[in-house]
Amino acid sequence: MISIVYITFFAAQILLCSSATANIDPNTLRDVFGYGSTYNPIGAVATETYRQVVAVTPYNETLVDPDYWDLDEFHPSAANFDKFDWTLTKRVAAVSGDNFLISPLGLKLALAILTEAATGNTKLELSSVLGFALDRREVRIKFSTIIDSLKKQNPEYVLNLGSRIYIGDYVLPRQRFAAIAEEFYKTEIRGIDFYNPPEASKQINAWVSNITHGKIPDLVDDDDVSGVVAIILNALYFKGSWRHQFPTNATKSAPFFVTPDLQKPVWFMNIKEKFYFTESANFDAKILRMPYRGNKFAMFIIVPNSLTGLSRIMNGLSDLHLEMNNLQERTVDVTMPKFQFDYTSKLESVLKELGIRQAFExxxxxxxxxxxxxxxxxxxxxxxxxxxxxxxxEIGSIAHSATEIGIVNKFGEDDENDYEVVVNKPFLFFIQDEYTKQLLFTGRVSDPSIVDGDYKVL
Structure with a gap:
């Protein structure tokens, strides 16, 4: 699975590994699926068709290999911890019925840094909408903890997180603000010549492209940086592999019900494994947790039982944390589509509707x-x-995101009890850091066959 997210003034990317074998390291395929002696590495002359073998199982069913059978425990987040994230997601979803993808964490990080520079009603509005405590030190410690957690290296996944503030060469940044940005938000301040837009945009795009492994090469253009005093950037790149990989030979074409009257053929993956799962009566939907290797991140799928049931889920997002308490480990037969799409959005009007107004005036x-x-x-x-x-x-996922804020002057059951999740209708998904309970990405898939997303003025 590959997920990619990018944001102008904030860019995030999620990337999930492609099914094309030319893009997959043969060693990874061998480690995950195993191959017989007839397997030839990519680029070698194939003499026989390689075959997939049965997944490795602990030989005595007691000693386990931690790389593949590590402890998997799920603990739901506290109530209202992610209130802004879901409020934002609900508002973006209401604009249209199309696919969408946003990174609440990336946006919050960029706005948290901006809040540090604010006073008066500007600060009160930002803090209130974002759900920040008025005690700035409490907010700083919270984000410092989140950033430190995300920056920890782990061979099981790749997560790059970077924040930077570009300030015009003619602007004198306050030393205290610079110190706070560096200490708590790991954000450096760089001078830049905004009077030379081509060079300024080149420098900014190079930095974002480096963080996101080239997934967001052109976050800003010359017009974006012309006339600004400062730009606050946040870039996020995540690449992870499913703990339980989908066997590639089980992927088949089947209809996806875009609407009750419209079906489209898409590629569906299938796996039967132990997952945390619940059948939600309040949402009339199935909720499935799909963890990544490394015991830190997971994707959650929420699929309605009826073809028109997604609106009920969206309307009840504020109560989602209550439903998460009901997740239990079950044997689940999962059938879900492969999907890939891009999404770009302007968020000023959304934030104004949520109550952040004076910052734009x-x-x-x-x-x-x-x-x-x-x-x-x-x-x-x-x-x-x-x-x-x-x-x-089938293999895993990669996500990337970038955010830029421009500032201008003046202005536990038995194995035989199996469950089934068939994701063949519009559904909601999100990727969460399960240590800090932060939402890295939230989105909706309305049509898996659509790749190019529209530019949305929300």
Missing amino acids: ETASFPGLARGQLLHQRLRVSKIVQKSGIEVN
């Missing part, structure tokens, strides 16, 4: 960002754009 107050501001030189947020994309298939 000429009365905005960001004295912490730069020294020497006069009343007629107030800084304000000009735009917040997010680019995103995702691809999901």
